[in-house]
Amino acid sequence: MILNAVMEDYLKAIYQLQSRTDGRVKTSEIADRLGVKPPTVSSMIEKLGERNLVDYEKYKGVRLTSEGEAVALEIIRHHRLLEAYLTEHLEYEWDEVHEEADELEHHISEKFIQHVTELLDNPDVDPHGDPIPKENLDPVEEARGESITEYDEGDVVVVERVSDEDSDVLRYLSEHNITPGTEVTVTEVAPFGMVTIRPRCEDEAASLPRDVLEHIRVRPVAGDARSEDFPA
Numbered sequence: 001m002i003l004n005a006v007m008e009d010y011l012k013a014i015y016q017l018q019s020r021t022d023g024r025v026k027t028s029e030i031a032d033r034l035g036v037k038p039p040t041v042s043s044m045i046e047k048l049g050e051r052n053l054v055d056y057e058k059y060k061g062v063r064l065t066s067e068g069e070a071v072a073l074e075i076i077r078h079h080r081l082l083e084a085y086l087t088e089h090l091e092y093e094w095d096e097v098h099e100e101a102d103e104l105e106h107h108i109s110e111k112f113i114q115h116v117t118e119l120l121d122n123p124d125v126d127p128h129g130d131p132i133p134k135e136n137l138d139p140v141e142e143a144r145g146e147s148i149t150e151y152d153e154g155d156v157v158v159v160e161r162v163s164d165e166d167s168d169v170l171r172y173l174s175e176h177n178i179t180p181g182t183e184v185t186v187t188e189v190a191p192f193g194m195v196t197i198r199p200r201c202e203d204e205a206a207s208l209p210r211d212v213l214e215h216i217r218v219r220p221v222a223g224d225a226r227s228e229d230f231p232a
């Protein structure tokens with residue numbers, strides 16, 4: 001089946017929206033995500049439906065078929081492997097790779113991606129901590145991690161992933177050593193959504209507003225994450 005880059009971007013967007021809501025996705029949500037108008041989305045949904053890639057029900061929304069899901073996972077696999085390849089072998093920074101991968105993901109061969117996979121030793125996650133689908137295209141845990149706002153002062157968590165979409169946020173966070181795998185302590189939860197966190201081995205804490213916090217997903221430190229007596 002020949003699909004163009006735009007179609008593949010729709011399938012990827014629907015996959016990602018679907019994994020957040022656990023159900024059907026509204027046309028307006030897809031329009032928001034892709035920055036296009038709802039009628040444009042509707043006509044593309046029709047085309048994708050004709051190819052049996054999506055299943056659309058009026059007033060209920062759209063859902064990927066298993067064929068559509070396989071295409072989405074393949075593009076996400078390309079995207080995340082490319083991001084890992086660019087940072088590890090071409091000296092890109094982690095805030096530079098997303099745009100590049102968005103472009104390249106549609107144009108690489110299976111042979112190329114196999115070489116990349118081998119070179120990188122079949123990695124599980126990309127530089128932002130996002131899970132990389134394997135060659136069998138089994139679904140990945142797209143919604144992995146929790147919001148840091150669910151934790152209290154004194155809690156210690158590990159950064160699981162950081163959204164790859166805002167390069168300013170990525171640059172700011174890496175300057176403060178807030179990257180996947182880093183252990184951070186919540187040092188202050190202020191009113192109006194500000195949370196101050198301090199990465200392990202750092203003197204300087206970073207106060208982050210809610211819209212930046214939304215880019216970060218964390219997991220409890222192995223064992224008891226909410227241990228009150230960890231030195232703050």
Ligand SMILES: [Zn+2]
Binds near residue numbers: 099164
């Ligand atoms: Zn990306």
